[in-house]
Amino acid sequence: MNNYGLNIWSDKNFIIKDNEVTLNHKSMPSLLKITTEIRAKDVRGPILLRFPHLIKKQIKNLYSQFNYAIKENSYKGTFNAVFPLKVNQFPHLVNAVTREGKEFKYGLEAGSKAELILAMSKTNDGAHITVNGFKDKEMISLAFIAAQSGHNITITIEGLRELKTIIEVALSSNLTVPNIGIRVRLHSTGSGTWAKSAGMDAKFGLTATEILEATKLLERASLLHKFTMVHFHIGSQMTDIAPIKRALREAGNIYAELKMLGANALSKINIGGGLAVSYEQHSDASTHNYSLEEFSSSVVFLLAEIMNAKSVQHPDIFTESGRYIVASHAVLITPVLELFTQDYYEGLLNFKETNPPLITELRELYKHLNPKNCIEYLHDALDHIESLLTLFDLGYIDLQDRSNAEILVHNIIKKSITLTSSINTQELKQLQVNLQERYLINASIFQSLPDYWGLKQHFPVMPLHHLNSKAMRGASIWDITCDSDGEIGFNPDKPLFLHDIDLDKEDYFLGFFNVGAYQEVLGMSHNLFTHPNEYTITIDENGFEIINCVESKSILDILASLGYTKDELLNKLKLDLTNSTFITEKEKSDTLSKLETFVEQNGYLRTTN
Numbered sequence: 001m002n003n004y005g006l007n008i009w010s011d012k013n014f015i016i017k018d019n020e021v022t023l024n025h026k027s028m029p030s031l032l033k034i035t036t037e038i039r040a041k042d043v044r045g046p047i048l049l050r051f052p053h054l055i056k057k058q059i060k061n062l063y064s065q066f067n068y069a070i071k072e073n074s075y076k077g078t079f080n081a082v083f084p085l086k087v088n089q090f091p092h093l094v095n096a097v098t099r100e101g102k103e104f105k106y107g108l109e110a111g112s113k114a115e116l117i118l119a120m121s122k123t124n125d126g127a128h129i130t131v132n133g134f135k136d137k138e139m140i141s142l143a144f145i146a147a148q149s150g151h152n153i154t155i156t157i158e159g160l161r162e163l164k165t166i167i168e169v170a171l172s173s174n175l176t177v178p179n180i181g182i183r184v185r186l187h188s189t190g191s192g193t194w195a196k197s198a199g200m201d202a203k204f205g206l207t208a209t210e211i212l213e214a215t216k217l218l219e220r221a222s223l224l225h226k227f228t229m230v231h232f233h234i235g236s237q238m239t240d241i242a243p244i245k246r247a248l249r250e251a252g253n254i255y256a257e258l259k260m261l262g263a264n265a266l267s268k269i270n271i272g273g274g275l276a277v278s279y280e281q282h283s284d285a286s287t288h289n290y291s292l293e294e295f296s297s298s299v300v301f302l303l304a305e306i307m308n309a310k311s312v313q314h315p316d317i318f319t320e321s322g323r324y325i326v327a328s329h330a331v332l333i334t335p336v337l338e339l340f341t342q343d344y345y346e347g348l349l350n351f352k353e354t355n356p357p358l359i360t361e362l363r364e365l366y367k368h369l370n371p372k373n374c375i376e377y378l379h380d381a382l383d384h385i386e387s388l389l390t391l392f393d394l395g396y397i398d399l400q401d402r403s404n405a406e407i408l409v410h411n412i413i414k415k416s417i418t419l420t421s422s423i424n425t426q427e428l429k430q431l432q433v434n435l436q437e438r439y440l441i442n443a444s445i446f447q448s449l450p451d452y453w454g455l456k457q458h459f460p461v462m463p464l465h466h467l468n469s470k471a472m473r474g475a476s477i478w479d480i481t482c483d484s485d486g487e488i489g490f491n492p493d494k495p496l497f498l499h500d501i502d503l504d505k506e507d508y509f510l511g512f513f514n515v516g517a518y519q520e521v522l523g524m525s526h527n528l529f530t531h532p533n534e535y536t537i538t539i540d541e542n543g544f545e546i547i548n549c550v551e552s553k554s555i556l557d558i559l560a561s562l563g564y565t566k567d568e569l570l571n572k573l574k575l576d577l578t579n580s581t582f583i584t585e586k587e588k589s590d591t592l593s594k595l596e597t598f599v600e601q602n603g604y605l606r607t608t609n
């Protein structure tokens with residue numbers, strides 16, 4: 001039985017029970033049961049499920065591992081964390097993060113004006129707000145307003161010009177000045193796909209010379225007492241611990257040097273985000289090489305070592321890990337709408353009274369295939385199909401013969417693979433590519449898995465059910481966009497196998513996991529497919545509850561969000577239909593009401609026929 005790498009990526013959040021993917025929490029509902037209950041309300045497109053208990057688990061893990069490391073290393077500073085809003089700003093996610101993080105005083109990080117407004121409205125009392133990214137005078141003033149309103153806010157400067165604006169705003173108003181942080185430009189770089197956030201050519205941060213200049217500017221403006229934080233971030237999804245340690249040494253030493261130079265108010269070091277998530281589902285695929293335990297103890301140990309060596313007080317530690325906190329909380333579930341190689345179904349064979357000799361031979365091979373002869377027969381079949389295709393090109397066999405040949409060879413390959421395990425690996429891979437089935441899913445990869453489209457970031461995928469039977473079909477996944485990039489191709493080195501399903505008889509659902517970070521907010525409305533219906537699922541000992549339903553935008557709302565006027569569009573459609581001829585008034589009014597219902601539905605497919 002294939003467990004689709006659950007042991008690699010799921011962190012025991014999901015298990016297989018009664019042949020279905022099941023939440024490993026309290027009453028342990030299966031994803032299929034939840035999906036079936038939602039679909040009973042006439043929902044047909046993709047659905048996104050949020051599981052707040054998984055957010056709680058991650059927040060708890062983060063705090064408890066760091067607090068444990070602090071205790072173990074007799075570290076004198078405290079541990080603090082903020083959630084970077086850029087990772088997911090959807091309301092039911094942000095509400096869950098702030099609710100589950102309340103007991104820890106878990107704060108929020110903002111990287112834009114809109115995110116800052118959100119952070120100011122949603123941060124728990126007493127929790128921190130950090131502000132990163134490029135800022136103008138308005139955004140800086142907003143941080144002053146936040147400080148004046150009682151928020152514990154630190155505004156991190158990305159360049160000297162920003163600092164000059166902060167000083168200008170401070171000198172021209174009586175508003176409370178926020179705490180000031182400096183993002184340092186490290187020469188240490190990160191690792192992995194998102195490693196561009198550090199290094200001397202990085203987009204963000206101040207060089208050593210600029211840091212010194214900044215402290216002078218602060219001192220001259222009598223604001224040095226507001227300079228409280230040194231910040232760095234070397235990139236998201238850091239796969240290797242070594243660069244993290246190098247960056248920590250560098251930033252830790254900058255911190256200690258600044259303290260020794262008289263930056264007395266400095267008391268916090270913010271190590272940014274970047275804690276990695278397991279996305280791989282094949283045992284030989286490389287994922288990150290460290291655990292949270294190793295990460296937290298390395299951070300605490302190294303900072304203590306640097307500060308002790310320079311006799312500097314241990315700083316409070318801040319992290320801004322986002323992916324780690326929310327990736328696991330969301331699962332995208334998509335119905336499969338069609339399997340395209342059903343065309344090779346045996347029942348479609350249509351032999352003539354007299355068939356070309358090679359076809360007769362293929363029939364015999366197929367009939368007598370057994371574990372002993374299957375490799376030899378398979379090779380004969382592959383040889384015959386080459387000859388038959390040439391005969392077709394030369395006009396010696398017709399389309400029906402060709403169809404029979406393709407169906408026979410397809411089934412000979414399929415059966416041979418199941419009969420023997422001794423096919424040469426390279427050959428097996430090629431056969432799997434030839435045999436691959438295309439599973440059409442009712443979803444958009446551009447909308448729901450944009451990092452797959454843009455960066456080929458793999459997301460764990462598996463069927464929700466049938467897990468007692470071995471999936472044999474090498475699978476590629478096609479989405480319903482009108483774009484050939486909307487495909488997750490079959491990769492023989494990291495193959496995905498799915499089941500042979502007769503969709504006329506039963507539904508088949510795929511789950512895409514760890515999609516809670518970045519995917520929803522980066523998702524694009526290509527072909528005007530929008531965010532799927534979403535639901536929050538709470539689970540207790542007695543069962544589960546489906547709450548916070550947010551429906552995917554209706555077709556009219558999608559168009560309105562682009563700037564079209566709904567009434568204008570609808571009136572034109574109605575007018576054209578009303579002016580049309582050859583149908584009765586009754587048919588017209590029935591069609592009109594159908595049209596009205598249709599434009600109020602979302603754009604995903606409801607049926608394929």
Ligand SMILES: Cc1ncc(COP(=O)(O)O)c(C=O)c1O
Nearest residue numbers: 233236237273274320321322323
């Ligand atoms: C400054 C900063 N902090 C935190 C993060 C969050 O990173 P992650 O989601 O990988 O933890 C980012 C994202 O790249 C960032 O730019």
